[in-house]
Amino acid sequence: MNIRTLCLGILSFQEASGYEIKKEIEEGLFSHFIDASFGSIYPALTQLNAEGLVTLRAEEQTSRPDKKVYALTEAGRTFLAKSIAIIPSRDKYKSEFLFQMLFQDLLPQDFLRLAIEKQLTDLNGDLKCIAECRSVQPQQPKGSEFVAGYGEAVLLAGVKYLEARLAELNKTALKAAQ
Amino acid sequence: MNIRTLCLGILSFQEASGYEIKKEIEEGLFSHFIDASFGSIYPALTQLNAEGLVTLRAEEQTSRPDKKVYALTEAGRTFLAKSIAIIPSRDKYKSEFLFQMLFQDLLPQDFLRLAIEKQLTDLNGDLKCIAECRSVQPQQPKGSEFVAGYGEAVLLAGVKYLEARLAELNKTALKAAQ
DNA sequence: TGATGCATGTAATCCGTTACATGATTCA
DNA sequence: TGAATCATGTAACGGATTACATGCATCA
Numbered sequence: 474m475n476i477r478t479l480c481l482g483i484l485s486f487q488e489a490s491g492y493e494i495k496k497e498i499e500e501g502l503f504s505h506f507i508d509a510s511f512g513s514i515y516p517a518l519t520q521l522n523a524e525g526l527v528t529l530r531a532e533e534q535t536s537r538p539d540k541k542v543y544a545l546t547e548a549g550r551t552f553l554a555k556s557i558a559i560i561p562s563r564d565k566y567k568s569e570f571l572f573q574m575l576f577q578d579l580l581p582q583d584f585l586r587l588a589i590e591k592q593l594t595d596l597n598g599d600l601k602c603i604a605e606c607r608s609v610q611p612q613q614p615k616g617s618e619f620v621a622g623y624g625e626a627v628l629l630a631g632v633k634y635l636e637a638r639l640a641e642l643n644k645t646a647l648k649a650a651q
Numbered sequence: 652m653n654i655r656t657l658c659l660g661i662l663s664f665q666e667a668s669g670y671e672i673k674k675e676i677e678e679g680l681f682s683h684f685i686d687a688s689f690g691s692i693y694p695a696l697t698q699l700n701a702e703g704l705v706t707l708r709a710e711e712q713t714s715r716p717d718k719k720v721y722a723l724t725e726a727g728r729t730f731l732a733k734s735i736a737i738i739p740s741r742d743k744y745k746s747e748f749l750f751q752m753l754f755q756d757l758l759p760q761d762f763l764r765l766a767i768e769k770q771l772t773d774l775n776g777d778l779k780c781i782a783e784c785r786s787v788q789p790q791q792p793k794g795s796e797f798v799a800g801y802g803e804a805v806l807l808a809g810v811k812y813l814e815a816r817l818a819e820l821n822k823t824a825l826k827a828a829q
Numbered sequence: 830t831g832a833t834g835c836a837t838g839t840a841a842t843c844c845g846t847t848a849c850a851t852g853a854t855t856c857a
Numbered sequence: 858t859g860a861a862t863c864a865t866g867t868a869a870c871g872g873a874t875t876a877c878a879t880g881c882a883t884c885a
Contacts, residue, residue, distance in 0.1 A: 474747045482754055492836055506746040513873055515838055536881050538836045554757040560766060561747030563773050568684040569652045569739030575794040576660055579732040595741050616753040623812050630808030634801050670864055691845055693866055714853045716864045
């Protein structure tokens with residue numbers, strides 16, 4: 474799955490500009506398992522348009538560049554369907570946090586606690602994002618429900634685990650202080 | 652965290668060759684949250700050696716290239732400690748599977764089930780990998796225990812969720828067949 | 830008045846993967 | 858006999874990020 478397919482996917486829900494696509498990736502259900510920057514989105518959209526997979530409509534705006542609104546074509550929808558009808562490559566999960574935890578013996582106790590708390594904040598942030606997506610549009614399509622549920626399940630498991638470890642750390646620290 | 656730091660990390664546990672480092676990344680606790688290929692490991696090791704962060708010892712072998720065994724130096728250990736003593740960037744989780752699930756309405760039912768089953772196989776594979784790491788070396792350092800536990804918690808949550816969804820799908824399919 | 834949001838785009842750069850090159854041994 | 862394991866390395870290529878370029882409106 475590349476950025477082009479991603480844009481196609483988002484446009485299959487609703488027409489949007491490059492800027493709005495970026496926002497959707499950051500704030501929508503995609504946020505916790507997909508990334509994309511302007512530097513990849515804008516060229517992708519231009520290319521998609523050249524290939525006839527999306528159409529382009531320029532909305533004039535005062536004191537701002539024209540808003541270029543892209544919409545999926547039939548060819549685009551077909552292409553998207555074909556793109557996802559393959560057994561996908563394995564999930565790629567990269568965690569600097571876990572790498573750090575693996576060598577936690579090299580870390581000061583206070584810093585360790587801080588790092589875990591930061592990870593907790595991140596996970597809870599993602600969880601909140603999913604909850605918000607659900608509340609904004611309570612009647613979600615099947616796919617969105619599925620993905621939101623998966624995200625919640627996994628994220629929640631991480632939160633619970635980290636909270637338990639943090640509690641242990643605090644208990645140990647308390648004992649040491651006595 | 653780049654490949655160089657990763658190599659340093661693995662060497663902090665035990666001296667190893669490039670080949671063995673790759674194996675450790677694939678089969679060890681790292682496997683589910685880190686990737687690396689020979690094309691990045693070998694150059695990294697060469698560079699690390701040039702910088703004095705690791706030492707190099709060539710083990711002669713019959714009918715095979717010399718095995719280059721690398722070991723962490725004191726400077727290397729210091730560098731590693733410094734490298735992980737920063738608040739790391741957020742986890743990056745990329746999932747083609749979830750992307751696919753988001754647009755599951757475009758997918759045939761049978762294919763959908765297949766995709767979920769494949770994901771289950773992958774997750775269970777990672778789980779098995781962690782269990783094996785634990786059984787091989789039951790008395791793990793604190794960091795390894797932490798990471799293994801986190802992985803298990805998260806992976807297990809994913810498995811449970813997918814199994815529940817799969818059961819639902821099968822029930823629906825059964826009803827439709829009646 | 831200084832950050833944030835809106836809005837688009839290009840170019841340099843990075844970091845890594847994939848493919849290529851080589852070749853003996855062992856296991857099924 | 859063909860695949861997998863052991864063993865190291867280079868070069869081409871890809872795909873995306875980061876930084877740069879521009880500029881008005883709004884909110885604190």
